[in-house]
Amino acid sequence: MAGYSNDHIASLVRPDQVHRDVYEDPDLFDLEMDRIFGRSWVYVGHESQVPEPGDFFCTRVGLQPVVMSRHSDGTVYVVYNRCAHRGVKVVNEECGNVGRFMCMYHGWTYDTNGDLDFVTQSEGYPDLEFDKLEHGMGRVARWESHHGFVFANLSPDGPGLREWLGENSDFLDDVAVSAPDGEVEVTGGVHRYLYHGNWKMQVENLIDMYHPAYSHESSSAKGGQQFSRREGDKGGIQFFEKRGKVKSMDGLGTHALPNGHTWQGGLPPVENMSEDHRAYVALLEEKHGPNRTREILIKKRHNVIFYPNMAMQELNPHIRVIRPLAVDRTEIFIYPVKLKGAPEKMFRDQLINLNRTHSPTSLVQTDDVEAFTRAQEGMMTSGNEWVLLARTGPQESLESGRIRTTGTSEEGMRNHYRAWLEYMCADRPE
Numbered sequence: 001m002a003g004y005s006n007d008h009i010a011s012l013v014r015p016d017q018v019h020r021d022v023y024e025d026p027d028l029f030d031l032e033m034d035r036i037f038g039r040s041w042v043y044v045g046h047e048s049q050v051p052e053p054g055d056f057f058c059t060r061v062g063l064q065p066v067v068m069s070r071h072s073d074g075t076v077y078v079v080y081n082r083c084a085h086r087g088v089k090v091v092n093e094e095c096g097n098v099g100r101f102m103c104m105y106h107g108w109t110y111d112t113n114g115d116l117d118f119v120t121q122s123e124g125y126p127d128l129e130f131d132k133l134e135h136g137m138g139r140v141a142r143w144e145s146h147h148g149f150v151f152a153n154l155s156p157d158g159p160g161l162r163e164w165l166g167e168n169s170d171f172l173d174d175v176a177v178s179a180p181d182g183e184v185e186v187t188g189g190v191h192r193y194l195y196h197g198n199w200k201m202q203v204e205n206l207i208d209m210y211h212p213a214y215s216h217e218s219s220s221a222k223g224g225q226q227f228s229r230r231e232g233d234k235g236g237i238q239f240f241e242k243r244g245k246v247k248s249m250d251g252l253g254t255h256a257l258p259n260g261h262t263w264q265g266g267l268p269p270v271e272n273m274s275e276d277h278r279a280y281v282a283l284l285e286e287k288h289g290p291n292r293t294r295e296i297l298i299k300k301r302h303n304v305i306f307y308p309n310m311a312m313q314e315l316n317p318h319i320r321v322i323r324p325l326a327v328d329r330t331e332i333f334i335y336p337v338k339l340k341g342a343p344e345k346m347f348r349d350q351l352i353n354l355n356r357t358h359s360p361t362s363l364v365q366t367d368d369v370e371a372f373t374r375a376q377e378g379m380m381t382s383g384n385e386w387v388l389l390a391r392t393g394p395q396e397s398l399e400s401g402r403i404r405t406t407g408t409s410e411e412g413m414r415n416h417y418r419a420w421l422e423y424m425c426a427d428r429p430e
C-alpha cells in the first residue's frame with residue numbers, strides 16, 4: 001500500500017473540487033477499504049434475512065467476507081468468514097440454514113456464532129489448547145441493529161451506532177412505523193448488478209437531482225413526467241415542463257448530515273387510487289388514527305444515504321447496498337423492503353415497480369451505470385485532473401448539524417468528501 005501522507009490525501013479534496021485520483025488510484029482504494037470501511041459503521045443486512053436459529057447470510061465489510069448468522073440462542077452475530085486453521089473462507093453459500101459451519105479444507109467446524117466447535121484429528125496438536133473464541137472464526141469488533149437493520153464496525157473505537165446514524169435513525173423509525181405491524185422484512189429477493197466504475201459514483205448519484213432530466217430523459221413520457229413508481233400513483237417525477245423546458249428539482253431540497261449521511265426531500269405527493277393503498281391506509285388509521293396516519297403517509301425523504309455503503313428509498317421501499325470490489329469495479333444489491341401487515345398484493349406491486357426502476361436492465365439503472373462507466377473512462381484523461389462539485393444554492397445550517405439546501409446543489413457530495421477526509425486522514429494508532 002502506498003504510504004500517502006495526510007497532507008497528500010488532504011490535497012486531493014478542495015472545497016468544490018476533487019482530484020480524479022480518488023476515483024482512479026488503486027492505492028487510494030486500498031486505503032479506503034482500511035480507513036473508511038475498516039473504521040465506519042457499515043451496513044451488513046437485515047435481521048429478517050436470518051429469522052431462524054442456524055440461518056446465515058454472507059456479505060462483505062469492505063473487501064472482508066463476513067457472515068451474519070442467527071445463533072441457537074436467537075442472537076444475531078456478525079463474524080469474519082475465515083477458518084482459524086489455514087484462513088479458508090468457511091461459508092461459501094450466500095445464505096441458508098445450518099447446524100454448524102464446516103470448513104471444506106480440513107473439516108474444522110464452528111458454531112453458528114463463529115465459536116470453534118470441533119477440530120478434526122486434534123491429537124495432532126498435543127501442545128495446543130484450543131479456545132472457542134481464539135480459534136473461532138472471529139467476531140467483528142462491534143455490531144448493532146436499529147429496527148432490525150444490522151451494521152457492523154471492524155474498529156472498537158468511535159461512536160456507537162445510534163450516535164453515528166444521527167437523524168438517519170429517525171428515518172428508520174419512519175420506515176418502521178409505516179408498516180401496519182410496526183416492522184419491516186427483507187424477504188423479497190435481490191437485484192444484483194456490477195458496473196465498471198468507482199463505488200463513490202453510485203453514492204454520489206443517489207444525492208444527484210441534477211442529472212435525471214438528462215440521464216433519464218428516455219424514461220419520461222409525453223407530458224415530461226416519468227412513469228409512476230408505485231402502483232396506483234397517477235404519475236412519477238416531473239422532469240420537463242410541457243413545452244420541453246427542464247423542471248428544476250431544487251424544490252426537493254438536499255440535506256447533509258454529519259458522518260457523510262445525506263438525503264433528499266420527498267417527491268411531491270401524488271394521489272394514489274389503488275384499492276390496496278386504501279386498504280393499507282385503513283390499517284394504519286385503525287392503529288394510529290387519521291391524523292397520525294396522514295403524517296406517516298407523507299414521505300419526507302427520497303433517497304437516504306447511510307455513508308458509505310447503503311441507501312434506502314421510502315416511496316417504493318428498498319435497500320441499496322454498494323459493494324466496492326476494486327477501484328473501478330462495484331457491485332450493487334437491491335433488496336425490496338416489505339411493510340409487515342400491509343396487503344400482500346401491495347408488496348407484489350412493489351416488486352413489479354422495482355423491476356421497472358431498479359433491475360439491472362431497467363429503464364433507469366442502465367442510464368446511471370452507463371454514466372459511471374463513462375466517468376471512469378473520462379477521468380483517465382490527464383488534460384483536466386479535477387472533478388467539479390461546485391453547484392450550490394441558498395443553504396442553512398440547522399442546530400442538529402444538518403445542512404439544508406436546494407435539490408440540485410452538490411452540497412451532498414461535498415459532504416461525502418468532508419466525511420471521506422475525516423476517515424482517511426484520522427490519526428492512526430501506530
Ligand SMILES: [Fe+2]
Nearest residue numbers: 211212215368
Ligand atoms: Fe439516475
